[in-house]
Amino acid sequence: MSERTFSPEQVEFRDYCRRWIAENRPAAPSFRLPLSPIEVMTEEQRRYLCDWQKRCYQAGLIGSDYPKEYGGGGHRGFQAIATQELGRAAVPYMINIIGLNMAAPTILNHGTDEQKRRFLPPLLSGDEIWCQGFSEPNAGSDLAGVQASAVRDGDQWIVNGHKVWTSLAHFASWMIMLCRSSSTHKYEGLTYFIVPIAGAKGVTVRPLIKITGETGFNEVLFEDLVVPDNLRVDAVGKGWTVAMTTLLYERGAAEGAGSGGGTSLDERIDALVALARGMKRNGGSAWDDGVIRDKVMQLAIRVEAMRQSARRAKVEPLTEHPMRLPLQSKVQISELLQDLAAVALEIEGPHASLYLGDAHAPENGQWPLAYLNSYGFTIAAGSNEIQRNILGERVLGLAKSK
């Protein structure tokens, strides 16, 4: 974001955002807010966060760049400003992260006008929560191995199957879902749907417990769910293409920030330095330890590089293959978050044993939690092993590993 190149409108909007946030910052909740929206578990957390997203939406800080007719602000280059200001202010994140970061851009890119009018406004306002149904028990990392079936029946589809890793499904009205509409072709046999979750007949949502001891992500079972054809996204057999679009936007989800604030990566680096300065290690502070300094700086470099690569990806003369940088971001961010947490534990030393809610845990024990949760990002949405296959095959043209 180059403030130097701001238009007068953008400058004005930035100032407006700052004012509005200053005046409308929500009171800290009496209960713990999880680190990331995909860990939201309780009804009181949901209500608090939905209320916050709605107010941001009404104030124009969410959906700013979406067309007016789809419930957006109809601006250009406003959302990044609002997002940045929300981030700087470190206010709560947007709960409808999967809707905002994955469903909305997918629908905008591939959906019908009818779908856009119907789904985008309540998505942006947070009135309807969204979840994602890609992973399956037997297709964890082989996304194209999806088996949940959609069988055409006149102008509707009968959906059966089993999805896992569906964060927020326990609150969700809708799911973006990848289904197998034909078993003859692996990739061309996939079709992409919007399917109802809350209260829908034939849908069962079961919470799964994570290694952290948190719930907050689910498995969803479909038994003869009836889905009208007008909830199909893009053409029959185009599911893989649409899913790739969705994954391109998942970045935000992995970062745990969402389109609306949360801790920025820069802030996490600052936090590591502060943490290291405060921790005793081998006679001095951890920050005096050359190895710790080196590791923290390696992370700082990766954070900066990610920001600069996102910037370079938009500069055509400085990019080769158009997918070369975008397809890297999932691997980069998920591994960065993992290494960040691992280094934080090293800095904490014995304090790394202290878990969430321990009276003496540094930063309330968030780092051991973040470390465990980081595997959600390196495993989900196409494990990083598969991401590397995709990069090698689609970008570099190496032979398919399967």
Next chain:
Amino acid sequence: MSERTFSPEQVEFRDYCRRWIAENRPAAPSFRLPLSPIEVMTEEQRRYLCDWQKRCYQAGLIGSDYPKEYGGGGHRGFQAIATQELGRAAVPYMINIIGLNMAAPTILNHGTDEQKRRFLPPLLSGDEIWCQGFSEPNAGSDLAGVQASAVRDGDQWIVNGHKVWTSLAHFASWMIMLCRSSSTHKYEGLTYFIVPIAGAKGVTVRPLIKITGETGFNEVLFEDLVVPDNLRVDAVGKGWTVAMTTLLYERGAAEGAGSGGGTSLDERIDALVALARGMKRNGGSAWDDGVIRDKVMQLAIRVEAMRQSARRAKVEPLTEHPMRLPLQSKVQISELLQDLAAVALEIEGPHASLYLGDAHAPENGQWPLAYLNSYGFTIAAGSNEIQRNILGERVLGLAKSK
């Protein structure tokens, strides 16, 4: 080697070795001796080193544990002592390293009595130099993909093919060679031979130039070479099994030490510390740099662990799968040597640019040379990628990556 458990004979032998080495240490040559025997290039180097090996052999410091009838000393537990004393004394290495470390043990394990009587004595004395013919232009890392053919013709074999990476072939009388005797089975189609090199009809030795600019390893072409059947090692179709035995003993070759001295890994660690103490880095010495200290200590730990694993491999109750430790040593040592050299370059900083023979190069520029040569060990004799397949498949029972 536990001196505490030495028998009186061993103590006496150790003292004898020390005395003999002290009295017979060869005069430093007027020319440069390469870091490792497989880099020996010139005739004067060969003569100097062959003479040294012969004197060690005659003194009983080489072949000490081989049976008397095969030209050995007929002792038990003497060779390790002699090797250790030669190592401590940092005298020149044994030039016939491939003979000593690979051919001799293979022949002893799989050869006929006739073969042992014929080949072992001149091998131990260094009168006959040996080389190894496993790798081929199209079977670099796929050892079982060997194409050099041996076609039976009565009681002899006709050998055709092309071997690469044959260090010392330009001096060698004999080669241990893996040939394809049947194209129907990949593994069972291999047979192992002893074949003549020097002066043999149908054999051409061509030097290859390494990335270091050194020659010292070759390609060997075979055109209708006639090999009598009594030079076959073990049964027809048993070649793969015999080759595995050979590779088990290659360890020494990778270490560049050979059965008789050279720089020990401990000495290389000491050298790194000394180097770091002498190099300026960021205001202090490189040894004051926490990152450098950490990296050198990581290497020291790997060196010690390798020694202790070799020790543990012989203690049945502390090992699981019998091949688990032995099959690791090639990967471990080759990567250790590579990382050692890479860290040495980091310590040297700008001095790492100075190559062999530069007046101001630390340690005469050996480290940049050692770094480049280290790839010989990670690539040759089954690349480390293949070694990891073998470990995963043969030791852990994972599915063959073929």
Next chain:
Amino acid sequence: MAQPKDFGFGSEEQMVRDSARKLLKDAAGIETLRALVARDHKAAYESAVQPAPWDERLWTQMIELGWTALAVPEDAGGAGMKMVAVAALAEEIGRVAVPSPLVSTLVATMVLRAAAERAAAAAAGSGPRLQDPPAAPAWLERIAAGTPATIALTPPSGSWDPADTAVRAERNGSSIVLRGEAAFVQDARKAAFFVVAASGEGGVGLYAVAADTPGLTIRPDRIADLTRDQARLAFDDVRIDTSSIVAAPGSGTEVVEAAMPAMLTIVAADLCGAAEWQLQTTTEYARVRTQFDHPIGFFQAVKHPIVNMMMDVDRARSLVYAAACAIDTDPGEAPRLARMAKAAASDAAAFCSDRSIQLHGGIGFTWECDVHLYVKRQKHNQFLYGDGSYQRARLAALIDGEAGGPARA
């Protein structure tokens, strides 16, 4: 290297290891562990006070098999077994990740042993005279008889140097008063007494304090690892007598330093046993789990990391037995080898933990999969007494302190 080729691991040591393997296989399998510590995720992490479940019946069996007496010198009623036997036992404990005070008790034993040796040396006149009779042997006898114990040497800052202790000792006449805090006390709620480092005039001393001594409060930490408990000890005018002085003021840091190689070796052995479980479990999963029409172990992105796990474990395991053997036969080598063993084991545990989750894929991220139980135990032990880079910093300091290269420093 003046040590027996076979690490001195003979038939006696093998018997200890094999009987341990047998008992633990029957009494502490993975199902038992899961039922014991992971039945309810809410209870595990959200109870007001974190539960610290352990199998006291199993503990009785351990005592009957003589595991607490194992490392206690014979003259204190113990079996006086070699360190290689203790290491093998700790390795088996790690392999099953069983919650019990055994490892903490073995560690406390090592400190008390060092204290007793020093006191004996002093009595023999080869050290400074003592004003009080040596108390360590009596406490060792209690351990031999089956009393669980643990050490409390570490201040809230987490410094591993007992000289930094945050407990003060004040003596008047034959009674000593302790004030302050000790943190990161392992298995505190299972121990019957603590070996406490406290500073006072004369320097740091070590004191054995019964868990039920008035003025001593045990404040449980909330930790990630479900296979142990950890606590802070608050000393509010805790009054003890001279029979509690296991290391006289001024000798405490030296005693701990003497015991440190054994302490590091025990934790490193525990790490190795657990890492081997992670290796075997991940290997088994890679054999049976199929994707893209192959068992995932077919793919080098799975196979090669597993092979690297194996090589890390073996590196660490070889160093553990080398360190243990040095403690038995070649003490001068022990500090270097023990630091190396803890460094290698900590790094192996970190890598094996990382890959064991990742390679299990989605299932590995769920509570129902046992992998997380070991990951959390490994992360805990990785940092206990200092992680890999901490140990390497100490190794480099050893080199600066002495002549010769690292490989023999």
Next chain:
Amino acid sequence: MAQPKDFGFGSEEQMVRDSARKLLKDAAGIETLRALVARDHKAAYESAVQPAPWDERLWTQMIELGWTALAVPEDAGGAGMKMVAVAALAEEIGRVAVPSPLVSTLVATMVLRAAAERAAAAAAGSGPRLQDPPAAPAWLERIAAGTPATIALTPPSGSWDPADTAVRAERNGSSIVLRGEAAFVQDARKAAFFVVAASGEGGVGLYAVAADTPGLTIRPDRIADLTRDQARLAFDDVRIDTSSIVAAPGSGTEVVEAAMPAMLTIVAADLCGAAEWQLQTTTEYARVRTQFDHPIGFFQAVKHPIVNMMMDVDRARSLVYAAACAIDTDPGEAPRLARMAKAAASDAAAFCSDRSIQLHGGIGFTWECDVHLYVKRQKHNQFLYGDGSYQRARLAALIDGEAGGPARA
């Protein structure tokens, strides 16, 4: 981050880059390079004096295309192009690994530019008054006109801090005498003059010294990299006059510090270009080379390292243009971003070099395979002005020096 979204990389900069790509593709292909530097392995490493072959005709074309004038300010007869253009040019040079004095000349240009700016500031009264007329512009004009130059700031110890220079300057009247040694001078045998750091009363100054000045001896090093030459300069009573004083005594270190971000960015860009060649070449080999009935790129043990090479290169490349853009538009950010760029590029080069040999297998170990030419150039640049961990140590020091976190320090 107050910088243009597109790094300010517009049509002009693109034209420079594209014309460079075209010329170098035609005039400096891999066959040309091999024929130039690697025809004879004995000559390369065993001649009494190591040869330093370069294509002087190509150099003339570079001058004609205005590459030496590119970074020279317009008021000194240059094109005064942006740093992003200079970075793009350096990247193209690295991609073909062509031996030429261009990179060294660009680096010298950056130091002279910083010197000229400081002198101008001084003249404008915003700095200490100067006793001599500023000489830097005149030397910049020579470069613009096509004179190759290089810097000589580094003592034999290899310290990158010009304050440690091993050259002494002694002034009497209008003449200065230089005595001592400068080491690690890049392309010394191709340069027509050197920018030398020398200490004297008043502190470290910078002096431009023609290569043929009496008393100056160029002693070529024997180096591994065949795509450049490096030498030591011996100054035996080298007499120069005030027209050689490009930075007055006391201002030398400051000037070099001001130029350092640009110096680091140029070398980092060179590293990125060469790393991209290593990536593409290794990728191509993995596509065509078949083993086990598959192109080796089929195997994840080959595919995934190549993908990691790509991610390393992209990380570094993004930082290079960020640093260059900061130098153009946001100087406060430049030191941090340039150190990051050099760190990332050095590490990327190290990894790409390592894998480019290993994944080429047997052939990659032979002289006939071009891979080694790039590996040696990369190892050289990896350490020039400090490798990855050196840069990170400086970055951490930046944080200690300033408020705010590393990401904005």
